[in-house]
Amino acid sequence: MNEFVVVANRLPVDKIEDADGNVSWKRSPGGLVSALEPLMRRRSGAWIGWPGSPAAEGSSVEPERFTAGDIAMVAVPLTDQEVEDYYEGYSNGTLWPLYHDVVAPPEFHRHWYDAYRKVNQRFADAAAQEAAHGATVWVQDYQLQLLPQMLREQRPDLRIGFFLHIPFPPTELFTRLPRRKELLEGLLGADLVGFQRPGAAANFVRLSRDVLGLETSRHHVTTANGRRVTAKHYPISIDFMELDTLARQPETLHRSEQLRRDLGNPKHVILGVDRLDYTKGIDLRLKAFGELLDEGRVSAEDTSYVQVATPSRERVEQYRLMREQIEATVGRINGTHGRIGRQPIHYLHSSFDRDDLVAMLRLADVALITPLRDGMNLVAKEYIASRVHSDGVLILSEFAGAAVELKQAVLVNPYDTDAMKDSIAKALTMSHKEQVDRMRPMRRRVRTFDVAAWAQAFLDDLAGAGAGSASRPGRSH
Numbered sequence: 001m002n003e004f005v006v007v008a009n010r011l012p013v014d015k016i017e018d019a020d021g022n023v024s025w026k027r028s029p030g031g032l033v034s035a036l037e038p039l040m041r042r043r044s045g046a047w048i049g050w051p052g053s054p055a056a057e058g059s060s061v062e063p064e065r066f067t068a069g070d071i072a073m074v075a076v077p078l079t080d081q082e083v084e085d086y087y088e089g090y091s092n093g094t095l096w097p098l099y100h101d102v103v104a105p106p107e108f109h110r111h112w113y114d115a116y117r118k119v120n121q122r123f124a125d126a127a128a129q130e131a132a133h134g135a136t137v138w139v140q141d142y143q144l145q146l147l148p149q150m151l152r153e154q155r156p157d158l159r160i161g162f163f164l165h166i167p168f169p170p171t172e173l174f175t176r177l178p179r180r181k182e183l184l185e186g187l188l189g190a191d192l193v194g195f196q197r198p199g200a201a202a203n204f205v206r207l208s209r210d211v212l213g214l215e216t217s218r219h220h221v222t223t224a225n226g227r228r229v230t231a232k233h234y235p236i237s238i239d240f241m242e243l244d245t246l247a248r249q250p251e252t253l254h255r256s257e258q259l260r261r262d263l264g265n266p267k268h269v270i271l272g273v274d275r276l277d278y279t280k281g282i283d284l285r286l287k288a289f290g291e292l293l294d295e296g297r298v299s300a301e302d303t304s305y306v307q308v309a310t311p312s313r314e315r316v317e318q319y320r321l322m323r324e325q326i327e328a329t330v331g332r333i334n335g336t337h338g339r340i341g342r343q344p345i346h347y348l349h350s351s352f353d354r355d356d357l358v359a360m361l362r363l364a365d366v367a368l369i370t371p372l373r374d375g376m377n378l379v380a381k382e383y384i385a386s387r388v389h390s391d392g393v394l395i396l397s398e399f400a401g402a403a404v405e406l407k408q409a410v411l412v413n414p415y416d417t418d419a420m421k422d423s424i425a426k427a428l429t430m431s432h433k434e435q436v437d438r439m440r441p442m443r444r445r446v447r448t449f450d451v452a453a454w455a456q457a458f459l460d461d462l463a464g465a466g467a468g469s470a471s472r473p474g475r476s477h
Protein backbone atom coordinates (compact mmCIF):
# COMPACT_ATOMS: atom_id res chain seq x y z
CA MET A 1 0.00 0.00 0.00
CA ASN A 2 1.19 3.51 -0.77
CA GLU A 3 1.53 6.49 1.56
CA PHE A 4 1.73 8.97 -1.31
CA VAL A 5 -0.26 8.60 -4.52
CA VAL A 6 -0.18 10.89 -7.55
CA VAL A 7 -3.08 10.63 -9.97
CA ALA A 8 -2.72 12.26 -13.38
CA ASN A 9 -4.25 11.70 -16.79
CA ARG A 10 -0.88 10.49 -18.14
CA LEU A 11 1.72 8.27 -16.59
CA PRO A 12 5.21 9.75 -16.99
CA VAL A 13 6.31 6.86 -19.21
CA ASP A 14 6.83 6.05 -22.88
CA LYS A 15 6.12 2.64 -24.27
CA ILE A 16 9.03 0.91 -25.97
CA GLU A 17 8.26 -1.97 -28.28
CA ASP A 18 11.14 -4.00 -29.71
CA ALA A 19 11.21 -5.78 -33.07
CA ASP A 20 9.73 -8.95 -31.51
CA GLY A 21 6.80 -7.00 -30.08
CA ASN A 22 8.07 -7.10 -26.46
CA VAL A 23 6.83 -4.13 -24.50
CA SER A 24 8.82 -2.23 -21.89
CA TRP A 25 8.40 1.18 -20.29
CA LYS A 26 10.80 4.09 -20.14
CA ARG A 27 10.33 7.02 -17.80
CA SER A 28 9.60 10.15 -19.81
CA PRO A 29 11.31 13.31 -18.57
CA GLY A 30 9.18 16.02 -17.03
CA GLY A 31 9.31 18.64 -14.32
CA LEU A 32 6.48 17.17 -12.30
CA VAL A 33 7.93 13.69 -12.08
CA SER A 34 11.45 14.90 -11.24
CA ALA A 35 10.06 17.13 -8.48
CA LEU A 36 7.98 14.34 -7.00
CA GLU A 37 10.47 11.50 -7.42
CA PRO A 38 12.37 12.02 -4.13
CA LEU A 39 9.08 12.25 -2.27
CA MET A 40 7.76 9.14 -3.93
CA ARG A 41 10.84 7.20 -2.86
CA ARG A 42 10.77 8.53 0.70
CA ARG A 43 7.10 7.94 1.26
CA SER A 44 6.63 4.77 -0.79
CA GLY A 45 4.64 6.31 -3.56
CA ALA A 46 2.79 5.30 -6.69
CA TRP A 47 1.73 7.15 -9.80
CA ILE A 48 -1.64 6.34 -11.36
CA GLY A 49 -2.46 7.31 -14.94
CA TRP A 50 -3.18 6.35 -18.50
CA PRO A 51 -0.13 4.82 -20.23
CA GLY A 52 -0.74 6.70 -23.47
CA SER A 53 -1.91 4.06 -25.91
CA PRO A 54 -5.52 2.89 -26.12
CA ALA A 55 -6.52 -0.56 -24.93
CA ALA A 56 -8.23 -2.88 -27.38
CA GLU A 57 -12.03 -2.58 -27.37
CA GLY A 58 -13.51 -5.19 -25.06
CA SER A 59 -10.23 -5.85 -23.22
CA SER A 60 -9.99 -5.60 -19.42
CA VAL A 61 -10.07 -2.17 -17.81
CA GLU A 62 -8.33 -3.49 -14.70
CA PRO A 63 -5.30 -1.36 -13.77
CA GLU A 64 -1.89 -2.88 -14.40
CA ARG A 65 1.09 -2.37 -12.08
CA PHE A 66 4.74 -2.06 -13.10
CA THR A 67 7.80 -0.01 -12.20
CA ALA A 68 9.68 2.43 -14.40
CA GLY A 69 12.84 4.20 -13.29
CA ASP A 70 12.21 3.05 -9.72
CA ILE A 71 8.72 4.50 -9.51
CA ALA A 72 5.68 2.30 -8.99
CA MET A 73 3.25 2.89 -11.82
CA VAL A 74 -0.39 1.91 -12.03
CA ALA A 75 -1.65 1.99 -15.61
CA VAL A 76 -5.37 2.68 -16.02
CA PRO A 77 -6.50 1.41 -19.43
CA LEU A 78 -8.70 3.54 -21.69
CA THR A 79 -10.33 2.31 -24.87
CA ASP A 80 -10.01 4.23 -28.11
CA GLN A 81 -13.61 5.44 -27.73
CA GLU A 82 -12.88 6.66 -24.20
CA VAL A 83 -9.80 8.52 -25.40
CA GLU A 84 -11.99 10.15 -28.02
CA ASP A 85 -14.83 11.12 -25.68
CA TYR A 86 -13.16 11.71 -22.29
CA TYR A 87 -9.78 13.05 -23.41
CA GLU A 88 -10.10 14.58 -26.86
CA GLY A 89 -13.80 15.34 -26.32
CA TYR A 90 -14.74 16.62 -22.88
CA SER A 91 -11.23 17.46 -21.61
CA ASN A 92 -9.85 19.07 -24.75
CA GLY A 93 -12.98 20.03 -26.68
CA THR A 94 -15.09 21.38 -23.80
CA LEU A 95 -12.95 22.25 -20.76
CA TRP A 96 -9.72 23.33 -22.46
CA PRO A 97 -11.23 26.08 -24.66
CA LEU A 98 -13.73 27.17 -21.98
CA TYR A 99 -11.01 27.52 -19.34
CA HIS A 100 -8.79 29.41 -21.78
CA ASP A 101 -11.13 32.38 -22.24
CA VAL A 102 -13.07 30.63 -25.05
CA VAL A 103 -10.30 31.51 -27.50
CA ALA A 104 -11.86 28.67 -29.49
CA PRO A 105 -15.55 27.77 -29.13
CA PRO A 106 -16.11 24.93 -26.63
CA GLU A 107 -18.42 22.10 -27.65
CA PHE A 108 -20.89 20.51 -25.28
CA HIS A 109 -21.92 16.91 -25.80
CA ARG A 110 -23.62 14.75 -23.19
CA HIS A 111 -21.87 11.56 -24.27
CA TRP A 112 -18.49 13.30 -23.79
CA TYR A 113 -19.44 14.17 -20.24
CA ASP A 114 -20.68 10.64 -19.57
CA ALA A 115 -17.30 9.25 -20.65
CA TYR A 116 -15.52 11.87 -18.51
CA ARG A 117 -17.48 10.78 -15.45
CA LYS A 118 -16.91 7.10 -16.15
CA VAL A 119 -13.16 7.53 -16.60
CA ASN A 120 -12.88 9.73 -13.49
CA GLN A 121 -14.60 6.94 -11.57
CA ARG A 122 -12.13 4.38 -12.91
CA PHE A 123 -9.18 6.52 -11.81
CA ALA A 124 -10.84 7.11 -8.42
CA ASP A 125 -11.34 3.36 -7.93
CA ALA A 126 -7.67 2.75 -8.74
CA ALA A 127 -6.59 5.43 -6.26
CA ALA A 128 -8.88 3.97 -3.58
CA GLN A 129 -7.24 0.59 -4.16
CA GLU A 130 -3.65 1.84 -4.03
CA ALA A 131 -3.72 4.29 -1.12
CA ALA A 132 -2.82 3.18 2.41
CA HIS A 133 -5.00 4.27 5.32
CA GLY A 134 -4.57 8.01 5.90
CA ALA A 135 -2.37 8.35 2.79
CA THR A 136 -1.93 11.56 0.80
CA VAL A 137 -3.36 11.56 -2.72
CA TRP A 138 -2.43 14.36 -5.11
CA VAL A 139 -4.72 14.66 -8.15
CA GLN A 140 -3.46 16.59 -11.19
CA ASP A 141 -5.34 18.72 -13.66
CA TYR A 142 -8.54 19.38 -15.53
CA GLN A 143 -9.04 15.86 -16.86
CA LEU A 144 -9.79 14.64 -13.33
CA GLN A 145 -11.96 17.26 -11.66
CA LEU A 146 -14.67 14.85 -10.53
CA LEU A 147 -12.15 12.51 -8.94
CA PRO A 148 -11.56 14.16 -5.53
CA GLN A 149 -15.20 13.78 -4.47
CA MET A 150 -15.51 10.28 -5.96
CA LEU A 151 -12.45 9.25 -3.98
CA ARG A 152 -13.60 10.88 -0.76
CA GLU A 153 -16.89 8.96 -0.93
CA GLN A 154 -14.95 5.69 -0.92
CA ARG A 155 -12.06 6.73 1.29
CA PRO A 156 -12.85 9.52 3.78
CA ASP A 157 -9.62 8.70 5.62
CA LEU A 158 -7.44 10.10 2.82
CA ARG A 159 -5.86 13.51 2.57
CA ILE A 160 -6.68 14.70 -0.94
CA GLY A 161 -5.02 17.53 -2.86
CA PHE A 162 -5.88 18.78 -6.34
CA PHE A 163 -3.79 21.02 -8.59
CA LEU A 164 -5.11 22.67 -11.74
CA HIS A 165 -2.35 23.33 -14.29
CA ILE A 166 -4.50 25.46 -16.60
CA PRO A 167 -6.44 28.67 -15.87
CA PHE A 168 -9.70 28.57 -13.93
CA PRO A 169 -12.32 30.83 -15.52
CA PRO A 170 -14.50 33.53 -14.01
CA THR A 171 -18.20 32.99 -13.24
CA GLU A 172 -19.31 34.45 -16.59
CA LEU A 173 -17.58 31.61 -18.47
CA PHE A 174 -17.73 28.73 -16.00
CA THR A 175 -21.49 28.96 -15.57
CA ARG A 176 -21.96 28.03 -19.24
CA LEU A 177 -20.99 24.46 -18.38
CA PRO A 178 -24.05 22.22 -18.36
CA ARG A 179 -22.78 20.20 -15.37
CA ARG A 180 -21.19 23.08 -13.51
CA LYS A 181 -22.40 22.00 -10.06
CA GLU A 182 -20.99 18.50 -10.37
CA LEU A 183 -17.60 19.82 -11.42
CA LEU A 184 -17.41 22.20 -8.47
CA GLU A 185 -18.57 19.51 -6.07
CA GLY A 186 -15.98 17.15 -7.57
CA LEU A 187 -13.19 19.59 -6.78
CA LEU A 188 -14.56 20.26 -3.30
CA GLY A 189 -13.88 16.63 -2.46
CA ALA A 190 -10.25 17.74 -1.99
CA ASP A 191 -8.84 19.26 1.20
CA LEU A 192 -6.70 21.66 -0.81
CA VAL A 193 -7.38 22.92 -4.33
CA GLY A 194 -4.33 24.60 -5.89
CA PHE A 195 -4.24 26.99 -8.84
CA GLN A 196 -1.53 28.77 -10.81
CA ARG A 197 -2.73 32.34 -10.15
CA PRO A 198 -4.41 34.08 -7.22
CA GLY A 199 -7.30 35.15 -9.48
CA ALA A 200 -8.09 31.54 -10.37
CA ALA A 201 -8.37 30.57 -6.70
CA ALA A 202 -10.63 33.59 -6.16
CA ASN A 203 -12.82 32.52 -9.11
CA PHE A 204 -13.22 29.08 -7.55
CA VAL A 205 -14.16 30.42 -4.13
CA ARG A 206 -16.64 32.84 -5.67
CA LEU A 207 -18.24 30.10 -7.80
CA SER A 208 -18.61 27.85 -4.76
CA ARG A 209 -20.54 30.65 -3.12
CA ASP A 210 -22.62 31.77 -6.11
CA VAL A 211 -23.37 28.40 -7.75
CA LEU A 212 -23.49 26.11 -4.72
CA GLY A 213 -24.54 28.66 -2.09
CA LEU A 214 -21.73 27.61 0.25
CA GLU A 215 -20.14 29.67 2.96
CA THR A 216 -16.77 31.04 1.90
CA SER A 217 -13.95 33.24 3.10
CA ARG A 218 -10.91 34.48 1.14
CA HIS A 219 -9.13 31.12 0.85
CA HIS A 220 -11.73 28.71 2.18
CA VAL A 221 -15.00 27.05 1.30
CA THR A 222 -17.10 25.20 3.87
CA THR A 223 -18.93 22.27 2.29
CA ALA A 224 -22.54 21.31 3.08
CA ASN A 225 -21.33 18.75 5.62
CA GLY A 226 -18.98 21.19 7.34
CA ARG A 227 -15.64 20.25 5.78
CA ARG A 228 -13.25 23.13 5.22
CA VAL A 229 -11.59 23.22 1.79
CA THR A 230 -8.65 25.52 1.14
CA ALA A 231 -8.20 27.19 -2.27
CA LYS A 232 -4.89 28.95 -2.96
CA HIS A 233 -2.35 29.63 -5.69
CA TYR A 234 0.92 27.74 -6.14
CA PRO A 235 2.69 28.92 -9.31
CA ILE A 236 4.39 25.88 -10.84
CA SER A 237 8.03 26.10 -11.80
CA ILE A 238 10.93 24.22 -13.38
CA ASP A 239 14.09 22.46 -12.26
CA PHE A 240 16.25 25.58 -12.48
CA MET A 241 19.54 23.88 -11.64
CA GLU A 242 19.05 21.16 -14.23
CA LEU A 243 18.58 23.74 -16.99
CA ASP A 244 21.26 26.08 -15.73
CA THR A 245 23.76 23.22 -15.57
CA LEU A 246 22.82 21.95 -19.00
CA ALA A 247 23.05 25.44 -20.48
CA ARG A 248 26.61 25.83 -19.11
CA GLN A 249 27.91 22.62 -20.69
CA PRO A 250 30.50 23.25 -23.41
CA GLU A 251 28.54 20.92 -25.72
CA THR A 252 25.46 23.11 -25.35
CA LEU A 253 27.48 26.19 -26.27
CA HIS A 254 28.93 24.40 -29.31
CA ARG A 255 25.51 23.27 -30.35
CA SER A 256 24.05 26.76 -30.09
CA GLU A 257 27.01 28.28 -32.00
CA GLN A 258 26.50 25.68 -34.69
CA LEU A 259 22.81 26.54 -34.87
CA ARG A 260 23.65 30.23 -35.31
CA ARG A 261 25.99 29.35 -38.17
CA ASP A 262 23.31 27.14 -39.70
CA LEU A 263 20.96 30.12 -39.61
CA GLY A 264 23.56 32.14 -41.56
CA ASN A 265 24.98 34.08 -38.58
CA PRO A 266 22.13 36.53 -38.10
CA LYS A 267 22.64 39.45 -35.74
CA HIS A 268 19.44 38.62 -33.87
CA VAL A 269 17.71 35.33 -33.19
CA ILE A 270 14.11 35.40 -31.97
CA LEU A 271 12.70 32.13 -30.62
CA GLY A 272 9.21 30.82 -29.93
CA VAL A 273 8.69 27.34 -28.41
CA ASP A 274 5.13 26.18 -27.98
CA ARG A 275 2.89 23.20 -28.25
CA LEU A 276 0.94 23.81 -31.45
CA ASP A 277 -2.18 25.00 -29.67
CA TYR A 278 -4.58 27.85 -30.43
CA THR A 279 -4.08 29.24 -26.92
CA LYS A 280 -0.41 29.95 -27.62
CA GLY A 281 -1.06 32.87 -29.99
CA ILE A 282 1.40 31.76 -32.68
CA ASP A 283 -0.72 33.26 -35.46
CA LEU A 284 -0.84 36.76 -33.94
CA ARG A 285 2.88 36.61 -33.27
CA LEU A 286 3.57 35.77 -36.93
CA LYS A 287 1.30 38.62 -37.99
CA ALA A 288 3.27 41.13 -35.90
CA PHE A 289 6.62 39.83 -37.16
CA GLY A 290 5.37 39.85 -40.77
CA GLU A 291 4.24 43.50 -40.48
CA LEU A 292 7.62 44.52 -39.06
CA LEU A 293 9.27 42.97 -42.12
CA ASP A 294 6.73 44.58 -44.48
CA GLU A 295 7.45 47.99 -42.97
CA GLY A 296 11.22 47.50 -43.01
CA ARG A 297 11.45 47.93 -39.23
CA VAL A 298 13.07 44.51 -39.07
CA SER A 299 15.34 43.17 -41.77
CA ALA A 300 15.35 39.56 -42.90
CA GLU A 301 19.07 40.01 -43.56
CA ASP A 302 19.98 40.28 -39.91
CA THR A 303 17.07 38.72 -37.98
CA SER A 304 15.95 35.09 -37.84
CA TYR A 305 12.80 33.99 -36.09
CA VAL A 306 12.80 30.32 -35.11
CA GLN A 307 9.38 28.94 -34.19
CA VAL A 308 9.27 25.48 -32.66
CA ALA A 309 5.71 24.19 -32.80
CA THR A 310 5.47 20.87 -31.00
CA PRO A 311 2.91 18.50 -32.54
CA SER A 312 -0.14 18.28 -30.30
CA ARG A 313 -3.67 16.79 -30.31
CA GLU A 314 -3.37 16.01 -33.98
CA ARG A 315 -6.56 13.98 -34.12
CA VAL A 316 -8.65 17.05 -33.22
CA GLU A 317 -10.00 18.87 -36.29
CA GLN A 318 -9.49 22.36 -34.83
CA TYR A 319 -5.80 21.64 -34.31
CA ARG A 320 -5.38 20.38 -37.87
CA LEU A 321 -6.98 23.53 -39.27
CA MET A 322 -4.85 25.76 -37.07
CA ARG A 323 -1.71 24.02 -38.24
CA GLU A 324 -2.63 24.60 -41.89
CA GLN A 325 -3.31 28.26 -41.24
CA ILE A 326 -0.04 28.84 -39.38
CA GLU A 327 1.99 27.01 -42.00
CA ALA A 328 0.35 29.06 -44.77
CA THR A 329 1.28 32.28 -42.95
CA VAL A 330 4.89 31.13 -42.51
CA GLY A 331 5.02 30.26 -46.22
CA ARG A 332 3.60 33.63 -47.20
CA ILE A 333 6.06 35.61 -45.07
CA ASN A 334 9.06 33.56 -46.18
CA GLY A 335 7.89 33.79 -49.80
CA THR A 336 7.70 37.58 -49.58
CA HIS A 337 10.82 38.31 -47.55
CA GLY A 338 13.16 35.36 -48.09
CA ARG A 339 15.82 34.75 -50.66
CA ILE A 340 17.85 31.67 -51.50
CA GLY A 341 19.97 30.88 -48.47
CA ARG A 342 18.11 33.20 -46.12
CA GLN A 343 14.56 33.00 -44.87
CA PRO A 344 13.20 35.10 -42.01
CA ILE A 345 11.19 32.33 -40.31
CA HIS A 346 12.43 28.84 -39.50
CA TYR A 347 9.42 26.79 -38.57
CA LEU A 348 9.98 23.39 -36.93
CA HIS A 349 7.03 21.11 -36.36
CA SER A 350 8.72 18.50 -34.18
CA SER A 351 9.79 17.46 -30.73
CA PHE A 352 13.33 17.95 -29.47
CA ASP A 353 15.32 16.41 -26.71
CA ARG A 354 16.27 18.52 -23.75
CA ASP A 355 19.84 19.20 -24.95
CA ASP A 356 18.67 20.62 -28.27
CA LEU A 357 15.97 22.69 -26.64
CA VAL A 358 18.41 24.25 -24.17
CA ALA A 359 20.87 24.96 -26.99
CA MET A 360 18.07 26.87 -28.76
CA LEU A 361 17.14 28.76 -25.60
CA ARG A 362 20.81 29.69 -25.17
CA LEU A 363 21.01 30.84 -28.73
CA ALA A 364 17.95 33.08 -28.60
CA ASP A 365 18.56 36.79 -28.11
CA VAL A 366 14.82 37.23 -27.72
CA ALA A 367 12.20 34.73 -26.53
CA LEU A 368 8.75 35.52 -27.87
CA ILE A 369 6.21 33.90 -25.57
CA THR A 370 2.84 35.41 -26.22
CA PRO A 371 -0.03 33.04 -25.39
CA LEU A 372 -3.58 34.36 -25.47
CA ARG A 373 -4.11 32.56 -22.16
CA ASP A 374 -1.82 30.11 -20.35
CA GLY A 375 -1.91 28.54 -16.89
CA MET A 376 1.77 29.27 -16.31
CA ASN A 377 4.06 28.71 -19.33
CA LEU A 378 7.17 26.81 -18.40
CA VAL A 379 9.09 27.77 -21.53
CA ALA A 380 9.31 31.34 -20.18
CA LYS A 381 10.99 30.02 -17.03
CA GLU A 382 13.19 27.63 -19.02
CA TYR A 383 14.42 30.54 -21.12
CA ILE A 384 15.39 32.43 -17.97
CA ALA A 385 17.20 29.42 -16.50
CA SER A 386 19.17 28.99 -19.75
CA ARG A 387 20.43 32.60 -19.77
CA VAL A 388 23.54 31.86 -17.78
CA HIS A 389 25.07 35.27 -18.59
CA SER A 390 21.87 37.09 -17.58
CA ASP A 391 21.40 38.58 -21.04
CA GLY A 392 18.57 38.12 -23.53
CA VAL A 393 15.07 39.57 -23.61
CA LEU A 394 11.89 37.78 -22.63
CA ILE A 395 8.76 39.13 -24.31
CA LEU A 396 5.90 37.66 -22.33
CA SER A 397 2.15 37.83 -22.67
CA GLU A 398 0.27 39.46 -19.81
CA PHE A 399 -2.11 36.51 -20.06
CA ALA A 400 0.43 33.83 -19.10
CA GLY A 401 0.42 32.87 -15.44
CA ALA A 402 4.19 33.46 -15.50
CA ALA A 403 3.58 37.20 -15.92
CA VAL A 404 2.52 37.42 -12.26
CA GLU A 405 6.07 36.51 -11.16
CA LEU A 406 8.20 37.66 -14.09
CA LYS A 407 7.47 41.35 -13.87
CA GLN A 408 10.79 42.40 -15.41
CA ALA A 409 9.90 40.76 -18.73
CA VAL A 410 8.70 42.95 -21.59
CA LEU A 411 5.02 42.35 -20.91
CA VAL A 412 2.63 42.61 -23.83
CA ASN A 413 -1.02 42.20 -24.76
CA PRO A 414 -0.81 39.68 -27.62
CA TYR A 415 -4.07 40.91 -29.15
CA ASP A 416 -2.56 44.38 -29.64
CA THR A 417 -0.57 43.96 -32.85
CA ASP A 418 1.04 47.41 -32.61
CA ALA A 419 2.14 46.73 -29.04
CA MET A 420 3.56 43.36 -30.13
CA LYS A 421 5.51 45.04 -32.93
CA ASP A 422 6.84 47.71 -30.59
CA SER A 423 7.88 45.05 -28.06
CA ILE A 424 9.81 43.10 -30.68
CA ALA A 425 11.47 46.27 -31.96
CA LYS A 426 12.33 47.29 -28.40
CA ALA A 427 13.79 43.87 -27.62
CA LEU A 428 16.01 43.94 -30.71
CA THR A 429 17.54 47.26 -29.71
CA MET A 430 17.66 46.85 -25.92
CA SER A 431 21.01 47.72 -24.35
CA HIS A 432 23.04 44.95 -22.73
CA LYS A 433 22.75 46.73 -19.39
CA GLU A 434 18.95 46.84 -19.50
CA GLN A 435 18.83 43.16 -20.51
CA VAL A 436 20.92 42.21 -17.49
CA ASP A 437 18.98 44.51 -15.15
CA ARG A 438 15.79 42.75 -16.17
CA MET A 439 17.10 39.20 -16.37
CA ARG A 440 18.93 39.06 -13.03
CA PRO A 441 15.91 39.40 -10.73
CA MET A 442 13.98 36.94 -12.87
CA ARG A 443 16.78 34.38 -12.57
CA ARG A 444 16.80 34.89 -8.81
CA ARG A 445 13.07 34.34 -8.67
CA VAL A 446 13.06 31.12 -10.72
CA ARG A 447 16.14 29.77 -8.91
CA THR A 448 14.46 30.27 -5.53
CA PHE A 449 10.96 29.14 -6.50
CA ASP A 450 11.82 26.06 -8.50
CA VAL A 451 9.60 23.04 -9.03
CA ALA A 452 10.77 21.36 -5.82
CA ALA A 453 9.80 24.47 -3.83
CA TRP A 454 6.43 24.44 -5.60
CA ALA A 455 5.71 20.82 -4.68
CA GLN A 456 6.91 21.39 -1.13
CA ALA A 457 4.70 24.46 -0.66
CA PHE A 458 1.65 22.58 -1.90
CA LEU A 459 2.28 19.44 0.13
CA ASP A 460 3.07 21.41 3.31
CA ASP A 461 -0.25 23.20 3.00
CA LEU A 462 -2.02 19.95 2.17
CA ALA A 463 -0.60 18.38 5.34
CA GLY A 464 -2.18 21.21 7.34
CA ALA A 465 -5.40 21.53 5.32
CA GLY A 466 -8.78 20.25 6.31
CA ALA A 467 -8.13 21.00 9.99
CA GLY A 468 -11.35 21.44 11.88
CA SER A 469 -13.22 19.28 9.38
CA ALA A 470 -16.23 17.71 10.94
CA SER A 471 -16.25 14.62 8.76
CA ARG A 472 -12.68 13.29 8.82
CA PRO A 473 -12.42 10.06 10.71
CA GLY A 474 -9.13 8.39 11.52
CA ARG A 475 -5.79 9.95 12.19
CA SER A 476 -4.74 13.51 11.61
CA HIS A 477 -1.33 14.54 10.25
Ligand code: ADQ
Pocket residue numbers: 165166236273274275308309310350351352353354357374375376377378379380382
Ligand atom coordinates in the same frame (compact mmCIF):
# COMPACT_ATOMS: atom_id res chain seq x y z
P1 ADQ B 1 1.73 23.27 -21.75
O1 ADQ B 1 0.54 23.94 -22.34
O2 ADQ B 1 2.20 22.06 -22.46
O3 ADQ B 1 1.50 22.93 -20.19
P2 ADQ B 1 4.25 24.75 -21.03
O4 ADQ B 1 4.08 25.21 -19.65
O5 ADQ B 1 4.96 25.74 -21.90
O6 ADQ B 1 2.89 24.42 -21.77
O7 ADQ B 1 5.09 23.40 -21.00
C1 ADQ B 1 5.57 22.81 -22.18
C2 ADQ B 1 6.79 21.95 -21.86
O8 ADQ B 1 7.09 21.16 -23.03
C3 ADQ B 1 8.02 22.76 -21.56
O9 ADQ B 1 8.75 22.14 -20.54
C4 ADQ B 1 8.81 22.75 -22.88
O10 ADQ B 1 10.20 22.85 -22.74
C5 ADQ B 1 8.42 21.42 -23.47
N1 ADQ B 1 8.45 21.49 -24.93
C6 ADQ B 1 7.78 22.35 -25.71
N2 ADQ B 1 8.06 22.15 -27.01
C7 ADQ B 1 8.95 21.14 -27.05
C8 ADQ B 1 9.62 20.45 -28.12
N3 ADQ B 1 9.43 20.75 -29.42
N4 ADQ B 1 10.44 19.46 -27.78
C9 ADQ B 1 10.61 19.13 -26.49
N5 ADQ B 1 10.02 19.72 -25.46
C10 ADQ B 1 9.19 20.72 -25.73
C11 ADQ B 1 0.41 23.03 -19.27
C12 ADQ B 1 -0.23 24.41 -19.15
C13 ADQ B 1 0.82 25.44 -18.83
C14 ADQ B 1 1.55 25.05 -17.54
C15 ADQ B 1 2.03 23.61 -17.60
C16 ADQ B 1 2.57 23.14 -16.26
O11 ADQ B 1 -0.91 24.75 -20.35
O12 ADQ B 1 0.25 26.73 -18.68
O13 ADQ B 1 2.68 25.90 -17.37
O14 ADQ B 1 0.97 22.74 -17.97
O15 ADQ B 1 1.67 23.36 -15.24
